[in-house]
Amino acid sequence: MKRRPLMFWVLLFAGIVAASWWTLHIPRDPQALFRAIPAQATWLTTHKNLAGRWTDIAANPLLASVASALEMEPEEWREQASSENTQEFLDLLARDEIVLAYVPEMRSTGEPAWVFSAWLGGRSQRLRWTLNSLKEASLRQAASRNGWGVWVWTPKGMRDGSRITLALVEGMLIGCISPDTLAIEDVLACYDRQLPSLADDTGATTSLTDDSADRGWFRMSGPNPWGPRIHYSLKFLPGGALAGKVYAPSAPSMATPVLPANSLSDFSDIMRDIPSVALVADRALVRGWIEGGFNTPVGREVAGLLHGEEPGALAFSLVGDPYSGRFNAVRLPTLLAAFTVDDPTQVTARVNAAFDRLNAIYPWGLVPQLAMVGTQRVYAIESTAGSAYSKMEANERIAYAPLQQSVLFSSNLEGLTKLLRDARREATERGRFAEGLQRMRDGHALGYLWIDLERSAKLLRLAVTAWSLKLMIEDPMGSQPTRQKLNEAKAWIDSLAPQKTLEVWARPHQDLLEYEFRLGGEE
Amino acid sequence: MTPNLSTNIGGIQMKNPVMTASGTFGYGPEYAELVDLNQLGAIVVKGICLNETKGNQTPRTAEAASGLLNAIGLPGPGVAGFVREYMPFLRQYDVPVIVNIWGKTIEEYVEVAARFDSIPGVAGLEVNVSCPNIKEGSALFGTDLKMFERVVKAIRNATRLPLMPKLAPNVADIAEYARCAEACGADAISLINSFPAMSVNIETRRPMLANKTGGLSGPAIKPIALRLVWLAAQAVKIPVVGMGGIASAEDALEFLMVGARAVAVGTASFIHPDTALKVVRGIEQFLAEKNLATVADWVGAFDP
Numbered sequence: 049m050k051r052r053p054l055m056f057w058v059l060l061f062a063g064i065v066a067a068s069w070w071t072l073h074i075p076r077d078p079q080a081l082f083r084a085i086p087a088q089a090t091w092l093t094t095h096k097n098l099a100g101r102w103t104d105i106a107a108n109p110l111l112a113s114v115a116s117a118l119e120m121e122p123e124e125w126r127e128q129a130s131s132e133n134t135q136e137f138l139d140l141l142a143r144d145e146i147v148l149a150y151v152p153e154m155r156s157t158g159e160p161a162w163v164f165s166a167w168l169g170g171r172s173q174r175l176r177w178t179l180n181s182l183k184e185a186s187l188r189q190a191a192s193r194n195g196w197g198v199w200v201w202t203p204k205g206m207r208d209g210s211r212i213t214l215a216l217v218e219g220m221l222i223g224c225i226s227p228d229t230l231a232i233e234d235v236l237a238c239y240d241r242q243l244p245s246l247a248d249d250t251g252a253t254t255s256l257t258d259d260s261a262d263r264g265w266f267r268m269s270g271p272n273p274w275g276p277r278i279h280y281s282l283k284f285l286p287g288g289a290l291a292g293k294v295y296a297p298s299a300p301s302m303a304t305p306v307l308p309a310n311s312l313s314d315f316s317d318i319m320r321d322i323p324s325v326a327l328v329a330d331r332a333l334v335r336g337w338i339e340g341g342f343n344t345p346v347g348r349e350v351a352g353l354l355h356g357e358e359p360g361a362l363a364f365s366l367v368g369d370p371y372s373g374r375f376n377a378v379r380l381p382t383l384l385a386a387f388t389v390d391d392p393t394q395v396t397a398r399v400n401a402a403f404d405r406l407n408a409i410y411p412w413g414l415v416p417q418l419a420m421v422g423t424q425r426v427y428a429i430e431s432t433a434g435s436a437y438s439k440m441e442a443n444e445r446i447a448y449a450p451l452q453q454s455v456l457f458s459s460n461l462e463g464l465t466k467l468l469r470d471a472r473r474e475a476t477e478r479g480r481f482a483e484g485l486q487r488m489r490d491g492h493a494l495g496y497l498w499i500d501l502e503r504s505a506k507l508l509r510l511a512v513t514a515w516s517l518k519l520m521i522e523d524p525m526g527s528q529p530t531r532q533k534l535n536e537a538k539a540w541i542d543s544l545a546p547q548k549t550l551e552v553w554a555r556p557h558q559d560l561l562e563y564e565f566r567l568g569g570e571e
Numbered sequence: 572m573t574p575n576l577s578t579n580i581g582g583i584q585m586k587n588p589v590m591t592a593s594g595t596f597g598y599g600p601e602y603a604e605l606v607d608l609n610q611l612g613a614i615v616v617k618g619i620c621l622n623e624t625k626g627n628q629t630p631r632t633a634e635a636a637s638g639l640l641n642a643i644g645l646p647g648p649g650v651a652g653f654v655r656e657y658m659p660f661l662r663q664y665d666v667p668v669i670v671n672i673w674g675k676t677i678e679e680y681v682e683v684a685a686r687f688d689s690i691p692g693v694a695g696l697e698v699n700v701s702c703p704n705i706k707e708g709s710a711l712f713g714t715d716l717k718m719f720e721r722v723v724k725a726i727r728n729a730t731r732l733p734l735m736p737k738l739a740p741n742v743a744d745i746a747e748y749a750r751c752a753e754a755c756g757a758d759a760i761s762l763i764n765s766f767p768a769m770s771v772n773i774e775t776r777r778p779m780l781a782n783k784t785g786g787l788s789g790p791a792i793k794p795i796a797l798r799l800v801w802l803a804a805q806a807v808k809i810p811v812v813g814m815g816g817i818a819s820a821e822d823a824l825e826f827l828m829v830g831a832r833a834v835a836v837g838t839a840s841f842i843h844p845d846t847a848l849k850v851v852r853g854i855e856q857f858l859a860e861k862n863l864a865t866v867a868d869w870v871g872a873f874d875p
Contacts (some may be wrong), residue, residue, distance in 0.1 A: 345691070401686060404651055408658035408690045415655065432655060 074169050074219035079247055081147045084165040084222040084235050087244035089149040093264035098142035099135070101261065101284070106130060109288045110567065113543035140175065141166040141221060154224075154231045155243065161226035163235055169219050176216050190229065194236045200229050260292075287568075290547075294563040311361040312485060314451040315386040318471040320479030323365035323384075324503035328488050329495035329554070331360035331387055345409050349402040353387075353455075360388035365481070368507040371467050373460025374444050378514045381507045382463030386456040395450040396427070403429075413438070416448075419461070421468040424449055428461045488553070494561075495554035505545035512538050574858035575865040576851070578612070580810045580833050581733040581758025583667050583695045585612035588866050589823065589851045592814050592837030593618055593671035593697060593737070594643065595788075598657040599664075605844040610851060612833060613667040616657070618699050620672070621679050621686075623649040633770045633779035638791030638816075639838050640770050642782035645673060645699075650686045658692050667694035669735070677725050684730040695733035698726060701764045701786075713739030713748075713764070720751050727756035735812065738762035738803065740792070745799045746806035753807040761812035761835065762803055763796045789838040790816040797825055801873070804830025818846060820853020827854075827866065828873045 085092065098105070105111065106129035115125040128134060144167040154161045168175060179199050180189070190198040193215070201212040213232040214223040217239055224231045238245035260281035267277040282292040312328070319326070335354040338347050354362065365384040373382045389395055396416070403414040413432035418425060426449045431438035437445070443462035448455055458464035480498075488496035516534045519527035544550075547568035554563050576587035590613035596602055598616045608614060626646025633640045648656060653670075661668045670693055674680035680698070687693050700713035700722060712718045723736050736752045738745060740763035752760045765786025770779035778784075796815020804811045813831030817823050818839035826834045839846040854866065863869055 400651065401689070404654045404686055405690055407651070407655040408692050409662065411659040413655045415651070 074172065076144070076167065076169060077219070078145060078167070080218070080220060080239075081145060081165045081167055082246040083241070084217070084220070084239045085147060085149045085163055085246040086151050086154065086234055086238050087246060087249060088153065089151045089163070089246060091150040091264070091266040092147065092246065093149070093262070094145060094147045095142065096145045096261040098146060099138035100143070102129075102135065102138050102142075104286075105284050107288070108284050108290060109546055110290050110544075113546060116539070116543050140171070141168070143171075144169065149246070151234075154226065154228075154234045156230045156233045157226065157228040159226060159228060159231070161224045161231045161234075163222075163224045163231075165220050165222040167219060168221055172216055172219050172221065175221060179214075179216070193233055194240050196236055196239075198232055198236075288547075290567040292565055294565070295557060295560040296563065297560060308359055310453070311359075311388055312363055312386060312454055313482075314453050315363060315456060316479070316482045316485060318451075318456070318467055319365055319367075319384075319481035320471075321481070322367050322371065322467070322479070323481055324368060324381075324500040324507055325364070325366035325498070326481055326484050327364040327495070327497045328485055329362050331356060331362045333494045333554075334362045334387075345406060349406060353398060353402060356388065356390045358388075358390055360390075361485075362387040363481075366504060366507065367463065367467070368503065368510075371463045373458075373463040374441070375460070376440065376444070376518075378511075378518050380459075380511050380514070382467075383459040384456060384464070384467075385458075386451070386454050388454045389450075392450050392453060392455070395455045396425075399427070399448065399455075419447075419465075421449075421465050424468050426461070426464060426468065487551075491553045491555065491564075493553040493555045495552075497550070497552040497554075499550040501545050501547050501550055505541045508541050509538055512541070572859065572862075572864065574855055574863055576612075576855055576858075578810075578833055578866055580613075580812060581695065581735060583613060583669065583733050583759075585667060585833065586610075587612040587851045587854070588827065588831075588833035589847050589854070590669065590812070590833060590835045591615050591840065591847055592835035593699065594645075595837040595840050598653065599661050599668075600657065602840070602844055603660075606848060608664045608666050610848050611666050612851070613669050613694065614661065614664075615669045615671055615697055615835060616653070616661075617647060618645045618671045618673045619647050619650060619653045619683065620645065620674055621650055621683050623647065623652055628781035630779065630781055631785075633785070635768070635770055635787060635789075635791060638787050638789030639841070640768055640780065640785045640787055641765065642780045642785035644782065650683055654690055658690065662692040668692055669695045669697050671697040671699050671737070672726075673699040677722050680722055681725050681729040684726045684732075684734075688730040688732060693732060695735060695758070696726070696730060697761055698723065698734065698736040699764070700736055701739045713737075714742050716747060716751060719748060720755055723752055723755040723757055733758040735759040735761050737764055738799075739764050740766050740795060740799055740815070745802050749803040749806045749811075753809050757809060759810040759812060759832075760803060760807065761814065763792070763799050763815045766792050766795060788816070790818055792816050793822060797829060800826055800831050801829035804871070817850065818842075820850045820857060823850045823854055824857055824869065827870050830871045830873065832870055 112122050112125050116122055146164065146166040148162065148164045150160070151163055152160050176197065186203055187199055187201045190200050192198055196215045196217055199214045201214060203212065209227045210225050211227065211229055212223055212225050213229045214221060215232055215236055222235055222239060224235050234243060237243040260283060263279070263281035265277040265279040276297045279295040280292060282290060285291055331354050335351050338351045363386050366381050367384065368381045371382050372379050374380065400416065403416065406412060407414055411433050412435070415430045415432055416427035417430050419428055420426065426447055428442060428445045428447045430445060444460050446457065446459060447461035447464045448457045449464060449468060456464070484496055484498045512534050516531045519531055550565065550567050552563055552565040554561060556562070578585050578588045589611065591611060593615045594617050596614065599608060599614050624646050627642050627644030631641060631643045647653065670687055672680065672683045672687065674683055684696055687696060700719055712722050727734055734757050736757050738748050738760055742748055745762065749760055765788040767784060768787035769784040771777070772779055793816025796813065800811060800813035810832035811830055812833045812835055813826035814835035814837055817826065817834055817836050823834040836847040836850055858866060858869060
């Protein structure tokens with residue numbers, strides 16, 4: 049046998065390597081991930097290297113809480129999240145980048161579907177071979193569509209009879225979760241550029257506002273698939289905290305205001321550490337929102353009351369016992385709204401004029417009735433219209449009090465009266481509310497939201513329980529669906545409570561409004 | 572051919588030139604079941620001042636030959652009460668609402684006018700300047716030219732609504748007041764208010780009204796009103812609304828002929844609630860018979 053020269057073997061080896069490389073290597077094309085997503089998607093979320101970060105992410109208590117709200121036991125969640133199967137699954141699909149989207153209506157089926165695409169690169173061939181050779185009852189190969197191999201997976205426990213339809217394309221696994229496997233035709237048609245996809249919309253892909261590993265956008269359903277989107281990014285922080293940013297469309301001219309140092313100091317003295325929820329915002333910003341979004345007589349009156357020449361602030365607070373009030377005898381937290389006014393002496397006249405105008409339009413018959421809390425003037429808003437509101441107890445009615453620099457509205461007179469009495473009795477020390485104001489100034493924010501999740505969850509839970517009880521007594525059978533929804537709401541409230549605090553800052557970012565948030569973790 | 576009855580009184584567009592006279596038509600709901608309010612040119616509501624008022628002691632009215640003597644004393648719910656209780660009702664109708672306002676002081680007039688300035692559904696203000704001026708003594712705003720000027724100017728500065736001072740009849744020169752109103756920025760004038768008068772009982776030797784004196788209205792004052800409207804209409808360019816004893820279309824046509832751009836039906840509504848609508852139909856019929864295309868063709872047609 050003739051001995052081959054060394055060069056032959058070298059060339060043969062190089063040829064095999066080149067062929068293998070040619071077969072297995074697929075140049076990374078991140079844009080291709082969006083080619084599989086129909087243009088009418090309303091929610092898109094992308095995740096990089098989920099497999100490599102999964103251990104840290106799975107340890108985040110928020111995910112366990114969310115799982116709990118979805119009726120999964122914490123133990124079951126921990127077990128599944130840390131199982132080898134899950135990690136292998138993620139290693140296979142989520143080592144690079146994975147994109148998941150919700151499409152409210154697929155063209156082929158008319159039904160909603162979840163659509164995903166995962167970049168596999170050369171591993172896609174291995175997956176193809178695996179899928180072809182796998183003997184698994186829940187997985188079957190379907191007829192290829194557009195020349196692409198399709199598999200249908202029917203895992204146990206899927207809601208609504210949904211199935212996962214998979215297709216392997218160039219370096220990617222794409223698929224959709226839908227009861228109708230026909231939905232994959234849309235996905236493949238998008239990928240083959242026969243239907244519009246998100247790749248055709250540069251705004252959907254390039255304007256993802258930062259390079260965070262976890263980010264996405266959502267938009268309201270509508271006829272225009274290229275409507276404005278709200279982008280977001282997430283960061284799973286050590287200690288179980290979650291931080292992120294949300295970018296919403298905003299007026300281009302919005303500038304960061306300077307909140308005067310003494311803004312709402314009178315309201316702050318009343319609030320101290322009491323509120324479990326506090327929201328502070330630039331008064332002009334809120335006024336702009338109301339004028340833009342609530343162009344009704346009531347909206348216009350509220351916007352009018354918020355008008356001021358000087359920079360000012362508006363704050364909302366939710367307070368519980370002992371400052372709760374009642375609504376039709378049901379005990380509920382008291383909602384407070386305070387905003388700075390340029391001339392506090394004119395507050396009553398302005399409110400009266402607003403009532404005049406509203407009374408001229410609606411048969412509400414709103415009348416402010418003076419009540420004194422010490423030397424503080426308080427007005428309960430009564431109605432002469434004979435409506436359900438006019439039949440409420442005096443203490444249950446909406447009330448307001450002109451303060452030194454601001455005016456304070458309360459969802460009920462009872463809570464406001466107690467707050468004002470206690471504010472007079474107790475020393476005005478710097479409380480959590482005042483700190484919130486400072487954090488808003490420090491963060492150069494237009495708005496700042498702070499929620500004590502433990503306390504507010506308790507408040508909300510009590511309120512929801514009371515409401516559910518009232519519904520059950522009044523209409524045991526008819527209120528069943530509503531009470532079921534209230535129970536689900538309680539589960540969600542409970543799921544967030546362990547995170548302790550949620551803080552949100554709102555500030556301008558180019559022509560967008562940026563909401564930076566932090567959920568849980570050490571402050 | 573159906574004549575066009577529409578007219579414009581100082582910016583208030585009306586379907587026809589017939590409105591109700593203040594104090595004789597309540598606030599609207601009182602007549603709504605008897606009269607289709609949408610067919611009126613405008614509704615002028617009973618006088619409104621800043622706060623709720625109770626009016627005079629009874630008896631408040633007494634019948635006179637061809638007229639009615641009254642001293643009601645302007646009872647009313649005040650601005651807030653009127654807006655709260657009546658405006659939602661009035662807004663249901665496609666008819667301009669003119670609010671008759673009054674005050675005890677200039678400041679009160681201004682305050683009332685300012686509060687109505689932004690009330691949806693209010694088409695204009697008629698200013699009643701015939702009530703006693705408590706702050707300034709016993710002078711009447713409507714019979715003292717300087718006071719009249721001050722109050723109209725002050726109200727003009729307080730509101731953007733069309734402004735229509737209602738002139739008192741018991742003045743020496745009505746043209747002076749009309750010109751003064753125009754100069755102070757009024758958009759129209761209306762005249763006349765009831766004529767100061769009294770009635771007594773010879774058996775009891777007591778006045779017929781608890782207030783002793785009152786205002787005479789009804790057919791008895793129509794000739795007086797007609798003359799004053801004629802004089803005022805010649806003195807100013809702003810529209811004149813004539814009233815005083817109008818009880819028929821013929822009466823109204825007389826006022827229009829001497830220069831009134833619109834008329835108001837008052838005391839006659841107490842006898843026949845639908846008098847104003849009968850006047851509208853009568854005017855329409857008369858214009859059609861005369862082959863006149865618009866009511867404006869008849870306004871000022873008087874040939875002295």
